[in-house]
Amino acid sequence: MSAIVLIDANNFYASCEAVVDPAVIGRPLVVLSNNDGCIVSRSAEARALGIPMGAPYFQMRRELERHAVIVRSSNYGLYADMSQRLMATLESWMEELEIYSIDEAFGRLQRPGTTHTTRTSNAGTSTTAGDLRSWGLALRRTVLRHLGLPVAVGIAPSKVLAKIANRIAKRDPTWGGVFDLGALDDPTPWLEEIAVEDIWGVGLQWSRWCHLRGISNARILRDLPPGELRRRWGVVGLRLQRELQGHSCLPLVALPPPRQETCVSRSFSRPVTTLAELREAVATYLSRAAEKLRRQRQRAGALTVFVRSNPFDGSRFYANAATAPLLLPSNDTAVLLAAGLPLAERLFRPHKSLQKAGVLLQQLQPEKLLQHHLLVPQTAEQQQRREALMAVIDDLNRRYGSGTLQWAACGLQPTWIMRRSRVSRAATTRLSDVPVVQAVAPRIGSS
DNA sequence: TCTGGGGTCCTAGGACCC
DNA sequence: TCTGGGGTCCTAGGACCC
Numbered sequence: 001m002s003a004i005v006l007i008d009a010n011n012f013y014a015s016c017e018a019v020v021d022p023a024v025i026g027r028p029l030v031v032l033s034n035n036d037g038c039i040v041s042r043s044a045e046a047r048a049l050g051i052p053m054g055a056p057y058f059q060m061r062r063e064l065e066r067h068a069v070i071v072r073s074s075n076y077g078l079y080a081d082m083s084q085r086l087m088a089t090l091e092s093w094m095e096e097l098e099i100y101s102i103d104e105a106f107g108r109l110q111r112p113g114t115t116h117t118t119r120t121s122n123a124g125t126s127t128t129a130g131d132l133r134s135w136g137l138a139l140r141r142t143v144l145r146h147l148g149l150p151v152a153v154g155i156a157p158s159k160v161l162a163k164i165a166n167r168i169a170k171r172d173p174t175w176g177g178v179f180d181l182g183a184l185d186d187p188t189p190w191l192e193e194i195a196v197e198d199i200w201g202v203g204l205q206w207s208r209w210c211h212l213r214g215i216s217n218a219r220i221l222r223d224l225p226p227g228e229l230r231r232r233w234g235v236v237g238l239r240l241q242r243e244l245q246g247h248s249c250l251p252l253v254a255l256p257p258p259r260q261e262t263c264v265s266r267s268f269s270r271p272v273t274t275l276a277e278l279r280e281a282v283a284t285y286l287s288r289a290a291e292k293l294r295r296q297r298q299r300a301g302a303l304t305v306f307v308r309s310n311p312f313d314g315s316r317f318y319a320n321a322a323t324a325p326l327l328l329p330s331n332d333t334a335v336l337l338a339a340g341l342p343l344a345e346r347l348f349r350p351h352k353s354l355q356k357a358g359v360l361l362q363q364l365q366p367e368k369l370l371q372h373h374l375l376v377p378q379t380a381e382q383q384q385r386r387e388a389l390m391a392v393i394d395d396l397n398r399r400y401g402s403g404t405l406q407w408a409a410c411g412l413q414p415t416w417i418m419r420r421s422r423v424s425r426a427a428t429t430r431l432s433d434v435p436v437v438q439a440v441a442p443r444i445g446s447s
Numbered sequence: 448t449c450t451g452g453g454g455t456c457c458t459a460g461g462a463c464c465c
Numbered sequence: 466t467c468t469g470g471g472g473t474c475c476t477a478g479g480a481c482c483c
Contacts, residue, residue, distance in 0.1 A: 033451035040451075040483095058449035074451090101483045203481050236457065236480080263453055270448090312450060358452085419449090 001111045003132060003182050004248065006154045006162040007090060007139070008104030010170065013041035016082045017072050019148040020427035020435060029070040032057050035267045035418045036073055073420035079103075081428045082147065089146055093139050098252045106159060108252055109135070111182070136178035156181040159250045160243035163200040164191070164218065191219040191244070201240045206233065218244060258366065259296060264289040265358020268416040271310065272354045275345060278307070280411035282344040283337055285359045287407050290333040291397075293361060294390055299329035301363030303336060305343040310355035318352045329365055332386050333393075336361075337409055401430075 009015055013031040018024050028046035030039045039055050049067050051060065057071075064071060083102045091097050094107035109132060136153035143151050154166025161181050168190060169179035181187050197207035199218050209232060215221050222244040229237040239249045264285040272278055282305055293300060306321035322343040330336065340359060396405050425433035 035449085035451070037449080037451050054450095056450040061449090104483080201481065205480065233480090234457070259454085261454085265452065267451070310450090356451095418451095 001157075003109045003111050003155050003157060003180075004159055004162045004252070005094070005107045005109055005132075005136070006104065006159070006166045007107070007143075007151050008101075008166060009086065010150045010152060011041055011043055011047075012082075012103035012149075013072075013074060013079055014043040014046070015149050016079050017075075017424055018043070019082065020078065020424060024070050027070055028067060029072065030064065031072045031074050032422075033074060034420075035269060036421055037267065040074065071422050073423040075424050075426070077426050077429050078424065082149070085147055086143065086149060086151075089143055090139075093142075096252050096254045098254055099256075106162065106252055109155070131180070131183065133178050133180045133183065136180070137176060140177050151177065153178040154181070155179070155183075157246045158243040158248040159252075160200050160240060161187070161246060164194055167194065167198065187246075188219055191222060192217050194218040196221055199240070199244070201236075206237075209233075258298060259364055261360055261362045261364060262289060262292050262296070262298075262300075263358060263360045264292070265306070265356060266418050267356045268354065269419045270416065272357075272416050275348045277411075277414070277416050278344050278348050278354060278357060279341055279409065280414050281357050281416055282340055282359060283407060283409035284411070284414070285357065286336045286340045287333045287410060289359050289361050290331055290336050290390075291394060293331035293364070294394060296364075297367040298364045299331045299367055299369075300336070300361035301326055301329045301365060302361075303340055303343075304360040304362060305340055305347060305357070306360070307344075307347045307354050307357045309352050313355075315353075318349065318354075320347045322346050323362075329363070329369075331367070332390060333407060334386075337407065341409065 014029050017029060017031065024043075026045065027043070028049055028051075029043040030046050030051060031041040032038065033040045036057055039051065039053060039057060039060060042051055042053065046069055049069070051064070051067075051069065079102060086103070087097070087099050087105060090105050090107065094105075094109070096108040098106040100106055112131065132155050136155060140151055140153055143149055152166050152170040154162045154164065154169050155178070156162040156165045165179045165181040168181075169175050169177050172179075181190065184190070194217055196202055196210045196215055196217055197204075199221065202210070202221075210216070210221065215224065222241060224241065226238055226241060229241055233240075242249045266281075266285070268281070272281065286303075302323060302325045304321055304323040306319070308319035309315060309317055311317050324339045324343055326335065326339055328335075344357075393405050397403065425435075427433050427435055
């Protein structure tokens with residue numbers, strides 16, 4: 001019998017900050033979202049102070065100061081790099097791994113007592129060693145030693161239950177960060193401790209519905225007659241219930257299918273009121289999105305530009321979007337700019353100040369599909385030259401830093417760009433930011 | 448003054464086809 | 466007056482995730 005395991009890092013962003021700056025270890029620290037908007041990660045110490053997740057920074061600022069909480073802007077370069085290192089370690093411990101988010105992954109293991117073959121030595125020793133919990137504890141120690149990141153490990157027969165096991169592992173320190181729900185004779189008492197809104201897959205709407213019917217914890221949801229669930233929430237609801245019952249319905253996705261669309265959007269650091277600024281922003285997002293596409297080896301068949309005003313500022317809310325098809329699917333920045341900038345002009349309104357804009361690239365398809373169109377004559381040679389040009393641009397930006405080479409349409413000195421006032425160093429990805437350890441010679445013979 | 452960004456999946460309903 | 470049945474495809478909207 002196989003077991004599903006969920007590993008995720010505790011307070012991932014805050015923990016990454018502590019890895020590259022040991023001075024913050026043991027101190028309350030929060031990490032802010034883009035534009036220094038909301039609190040998106042808290043160290044254990046900050047959590048203990050009662051600082052809520054997701055709270056707007058400007059509302060919390062005084063309280064943070066009062067408790068001398070360290071505040072960091074988010075440093076996605078650092079987090080992405082730490083994530084890659086974490087996943088590389090996990091891969092060597094698991095037969096199958098699904099990288100689910102920047103800081104968590106599902107894996108599959110065989111329960112001891114069943115025969116199977118594994119491809120790695122770590123997974124091999126784990127399953128012959130006896131119980132899965134000791135395997136989990138060993139994995140946890142390894143990650144801590146290699147990366148300095150504390151992780152929690154949840155083990156269960158299904159993904160939803162593995163999420164719950166992980167939650168118990170985190171909540172109750174006596175488990176040492178590892179909890180195996182599948183090893184219990186009866187998980188019922190544990191499910192009664194899990195509030196319905198804390199179940200993976202239960203959001204605001206579902207939890208409201210559940211509470212109205214007296215469904216307050218995971219055990220009650222598990223034992224509900226399925227008919228009612230089916231009527232209101234369809235197959236998604238039924239699947240969730242089956243998972244709670246210990247039947248694995250959500251498969252492990254080791255190789256994610258290619259993306260169907262990709263999006264780049266940002267809030268502005270201040271309201272944008274001129275067309276010139278909006279064009280710069282849209283051009284910047286388009287060129288970022290085109291880079292993503294080229295990295296994924298995909299082309300887009302259509303693109304959407306969207307804008308919106310600030311929903312909180314009391315003025316009449318304005319939100320709008322416009323879509324344009326591309327005659328020939330493309331990941332050429334110049335082609336996307338030619339199609340996208342006219343959309344920005346169409347969406348701009350002289351008396352609406354904008355708070356956010358974004359681009360959505362749609363109808364993505366693999367690069368390897370051949371492109372021909374009667375109305376867009378383009379020789380193979382022309383296309384190869386364009387692709388070579390994009391490759392050179394991407395290469396320069398990778399080697400010398402993003403933005404080394406950019407399109408004039410993106411603007412030279414944009415003032416709408418997002419705020420990141422307290423960002424930590426790129427300690428793992430930029431040579432000049434690598435921490436320096438100074439060896440101090442011991443004094444010998446001093447009296 | 449200041450409230451994140453980037454995704455997926457499912458369903459219902461309409462257009463269209465034979 | 467009578468006005469089928471079954472299918473596909475697309476889109477918008479709603480729900481969820483980290």
